[in-house]
Amino acid sequence: MMTCGRARRLLWPDTGPQEATTEIVAAREHVSQCEQCRRFLEDMRRLSERIRNAVPRPEAPVDVRDRLFKAIARARTDDAVRGATRKYRRWVVGAAAALFAGGAWLGLSLSRERSMSSGDAIGAIAEDHLRSLRSGGLRSSDSLEVARWLADRLPFTIEVPIFPEAKLDGARLLLVNGQAGAVVEYTIAGRSLAYYVLPAPHGDRGAKPREVRLASRAGYRIAAWDDAGLTHALVAGLPERKLIELAHYCMQQMMAAVAPWARGTPSAFILLAGGAVGSSLPGVGSDVS
Amino acid sequence: MTARAGREGQTLKRIGSRPAARAFEEVLTEHLDALFRAALRLCQGHEADAEDLLQDTVLRAFANYGQLREPSAARSWLFTILSRTHLNRVRTTGRRAEMVSTDLDDPALEAALAEWAPLPSPAENVETRELGERLTKALDGLAAELSSVVWWVDVEGFTQREVATMQGVPEGTVASRLFRARRQLRTALEAPARDARLWRHQ
Numbered sequence: 001m002m003t004c005g006r007a008r009r010l011l012w013p014d015t016g017p018q019e020a021t022t023e024i025v026a027a028r029e030h031v032s033q034c035e036q037c038r039r040f041l042e043d044m045r046r047l048s049e050r051i052r053n054a055v056p057r058p059e060a061p062v063d064v065r066d067r068l069f070k071a072i073a074r075a076r077t078d079d080a081v082r083g084a085t086r087k088y089r090r091w092v093v094g095a096a097a098a099l100f101a102g103g104a105w106l107g108l109s110l111s112r113e114r115s116m117s118s119g120d121a122i123g124a125i126a127e128d129h130l131r132s133l134r135s136g137g138l139r140s141s142d143s144l145e146v147a148r149w150l151a152d153r154l155p156f157t158i159e160v161p162i163f164p165e166a167k168l169d170g171a172r173l174l175l176v177n178g179q180a181g182a183v184v185e186y187t188i189a190g191r192s193l194a195y196y197v198l199p200a201p202h203g204d205r206g207a208k209p210r211e212v213r214l215a216s217r218a219g220y221r222i223a224a225w226d227d228a229g230l231t232h233a234l235v236a237g238l239p240e241r242k243l244i245e246l247a248h249y250c251m252q253q254m255m256a257a258v259a260p261w262a263r264g265t266p267s268a269f270i271l272l273a274g275g276a277v278g279s280s281l282p283g284v285g286s287d288v289s
Numbered sequence: 290m291t292a293r294a295g296r297e298g299q300t301l302k303r304i305g306s307r308p309a310a311r312a313f314e315e316v317l318t319e320h321l322d323a324l325f326r327a328a329l330r331l332c333q334g335h336e337a338d339a340e341d342l343l344q345d346t347v348l349r350a351f352a353n354y355g356q357l358r359e360p361s362a363a364r365s366w367l368f369t370i371l372s373r374t375h376l377n378r379v380r381t382t383g384r385r386a387e388m389v390s391t392d393l394d395d396p397a398l399e400a401a402l403a404e405w406a407p408l409p410s411p412a413e414n415v416e417t418r419e420l421g422e423r424l425t426k427a428l429d430g431l432a433a434e435l436s437s438v439v440w441w442v443d444v445e446g447f448t449q450r451e452v453a454t455m456q457g458v459p460e461g462t463v464a465s466r467l468f469r470a471r472r473q474l475r476t477a478l479e480a481p482a483r484d485a486r487l488w489r490h491q
Binding site: 003004005006008009012013036039040043044046047048050051052054055056057058059060061064065067068069071072075076215216217219220221237239240 | 318319321348398399471
């Protein structure tokens, strides 16, 4: 005889299609005639749904992300050092001595080259994003006020994008490789979203205009693209698809904002007065990296 | 998206050749928040413990990333490592046996299922702003084994079979824990509705 308890045990939990054994068929038959069992199965579904909808979903705090990715970086370094030590111990000692004389010069040249590469700009953006979460700037949800604030401080104009579902929080300045840039900050679905605009690195001709490059650093996703001599980037802990969608949305607004006569002209976003700017810009000092 | 991107002359590419370490960071970024929340559940809301657990998990995953052959399985792979790392930590404190001994066997589970008192009708459930807080508090009050199962299944959407594999316990144990967890959480979920009914009758 099929009891309520047995029928419920057989049909809950729902583990997908079940083999129609005699007992399962009997349990289904029981439930079709038992209002209490139908209520039970419906209650389980409702409870699950209510828990899923009501429960808060906190993001991993910035400090936790920071420490976690530093731990990975340490582990990477340790692995590399151990690998080198095991395989090439003698060679490394000899090579180190041989390279000692020219090492300083070589290191200097390489680090300078690296700092100009697109990959490093992405790293700098990620680092700055982490720092920014603890620093100030202009706090305003008025896009016009934010645009004016940035225009007073930057050698190029930027459009302040308005994203659906996102709340504008404000803006601040940053300095990467001696160049001033802007960061516009938003909140979207309870998460921070930052829009970076900074002069594109000199000599970086690898990227096509408006080609979105994706990366993730330090627990954040970055969608970056170059346009009109500027590097644009969106940084957030959002899913990749959402970030790409926002990047395209942002580009559309930028293109729509350009006057028809200037469309397609690379320098359309840059004021003629623009140029490389150092740390003498007002408000830049606190963000100098 | 592709058509639109093509039309506007915008293209998409990934940066660099994505060596293993970078690929791992990308996978981790994708699942970091979910892992953090799951670690919080396993540590009953203690953030410092959750961070320790998460760090151990991530370093183990990083060391074994080469073993992950199917990138689409990364999520359950990471959750499995999280769960096993937690079990190892708990075993060293000797609390594991105590928790398992409270699981219901099949006849006891059937009896408990049969005794279920139906929920109030949906119209009587009143949503409140405090519901999330109540639920979090109630989850923190559950044994870690119960709250992690309800989190894994109801919030993260894993099947009970998947959770059984990840946590290294029989499916019946997962079912028993899930039922007990939901039975306890319903109190937290119903309390606002009860309060609202009291207000209406005053």
